[in-house]
Amino acid sequence: MFGSLFSSVDSSLFDDFRRWDAELDPLLGRTAYPVGIRAVPRGSFPPINVGSTPERVDVYIFAAGADPKSIDVSIQQNLLAVSGSRRVPVNEEAEYYRRERFDGDFRRVIALPEDVDPNRVEARYRDGVLQVTVQRRTAARPRQIEVK
Numbered sequence: 001m002f003g004s005l006f007s008s009v010d011s012s013l014f015d016d017f018r019r020w021d022a023e024l025d026p027l028l029g030r031t032a033y034p035v036g037i038r039a040v041p042r043g044s045f046p047p048i049n050v051g052s053t054p055e056r057v058d059v060y061i062f063a064a065g066a067d068p069k070s071i072d073v074s075i076q077q078n079l080l081a082v083s084g085s086r087r088v089p090v091n092e093e094a095e096y097y098r099r100e101r102f103d104g105d106f107r108r109v110i111a112l113p114e115d116v117d118p119n120r121v122e123a124r125y126r127d128g129v130l131q132v133t134v135q136r137r138t139a140a141r142p143r144q145i146e147v148k
Contacts, residue, residue, distance in 0.1 A: 056136055081109045
């Protein structure tokens with residue numbers, strides 16, 4: 001029923017409308033920033049969680065469907081950069097009127113605390129989640145002083 005409604009409309013027309021909408025957002029006072037504590041800015045992929053303990057900082061990057069071989073992780077001056085790509089298969093015979101799953105190249109940069117050790121970084125990809133663990137410098141860790 002709806003396939004015939006959209007079959008005569010060029011899909012690039014919808015892409016143009018989305019681009020114009022994004023360009024008009026700042027002019028109309030609309031913001032691309034999150035509206036809630038758990039929201040992410042428009043276009044943020046992959047979503048991330050960052051947690052820390054006195055010993056380390058853990059960064060979880062939710063990149064389901066990304067090929068682990070396409071992911072590049074680097075750290076420089078306490079900035080953790082994660083980039084890669086995700087390809088979503090498209091059925092060429094289908095007529096899409098909405099596609100929300102991110103497809104293409106991505107890059108996220110996360111500022112880390114000053115006390116991390118850039119020489120002690122581990123990265124593991126499992127079940128669509130990339131976990132990057134950065135150890136803190138031993139000298140920066142809190143230590144208990146015995147009072148005599």
